[in-house]
Amino acid sequence: MSEVRRGPYAKTAERRQQILDAALQVFASRGYQAGSMREVARVANIQLSTLMHHFNSKEDLLLALLERRDADSPGQRTGTGDLIADVLSQARWNQTIPELIALYTVLSADSITDGHPGRDYFTERFTTVRRGFQEEFEKLRDAGRLRSGVDPRLAAGCITALWDGIQLQWLLQPDEIDVVAYLKAFLELITHPAEGTVSYQG
């Protein structure tokens, strides 16, 4: 790609990021259903026509925002084998981005409403996240680190649900609710510590 062409591409990418930042702000504070393209344009400080040039519809904007959320995630669950440390690290990172967690929380619940464009996204996401945890719990089981009697499939659904639910309570009472402590308690409940490990730092 030549220097000549890089300019406008970079500009478009930058503009898209600026719009997505505005959309995040609008949807996280008002909800997706109540937020409008007009308001996103206002917050982004651009004309509605400019917004529509980059995103045809509110649905486009939502899906781009959800994709960016996934891409931005630090991806710390890399299968290094230390699942608990990875989960707690991700949970700590989430605490630094309350707007994004708020958006995710509002949208995932909103997605059960009639004709919501995010419904397929969240259905697939939950299925994928549950499956990922199940595989990781199966690995722990094979390594003799899963507590006897723990079903990897049920434990996977439990941690996925628990994580979402406790983030909602944290968003309502950030000073009261320590997300990491709850996830740590659950994970320690279903596992044996790794050899040579005394405890995980919360």
Added chain:
Amino acid sequence: MSEVRRGPYAKTAERRQQILDAALQVFASRGYQAGSMREVARVANIQLSTLMHHFNSKEDLLLALLERRDADSPGQRTGTGDLIADVLSQARWNQTIPELIALYTVLSADSITDGHPGRDYFTERFTTVRRGFQEEFEKLRDAGRLRSGVDPRLAAGCITALWDGIQLQWLLQPDEIDVVAYLKAFLELITHPAEGTVSYQG
């Protein structure tokens, strides 16, 4: 109260229930922020002015709906001592009222958005529910039925969060997600069975 006066009172109560049924339908399918008083009146098949006579504002309507939800709950957590059976019984009952669970799920997440009138309600509700579970887990601990190392406070937050989170997944995939099985798995994980009990029926 005389027969003469009972008529209009009963009529008012009936009309209020009719309006609340319509509001439940509107808010559960569109979300609270996007649902309008006009739409509630339309679904209830009454004039907007009649609706406003019974409920001054959308906030009034929401709070009445949340109060009715609490009043309608079967209240099976009666402290009979069999917490697990009570929780699973309530979870089974919830599966018969998907609209109400959908409303609760959407509203509780919506409540984190700016200036949402349900925020105090949900903050208090979560605090109360967590405290209630904590007390029940402490009783189980005192009866020697809590697994060693389980912290009643953390376990209380975990089950409250898990229950909400798994209901959301169930609303997206009712045929895939068995709420009762996940709650049962968690409760069995943190407790020892009662004497003479082989297992709880899921």
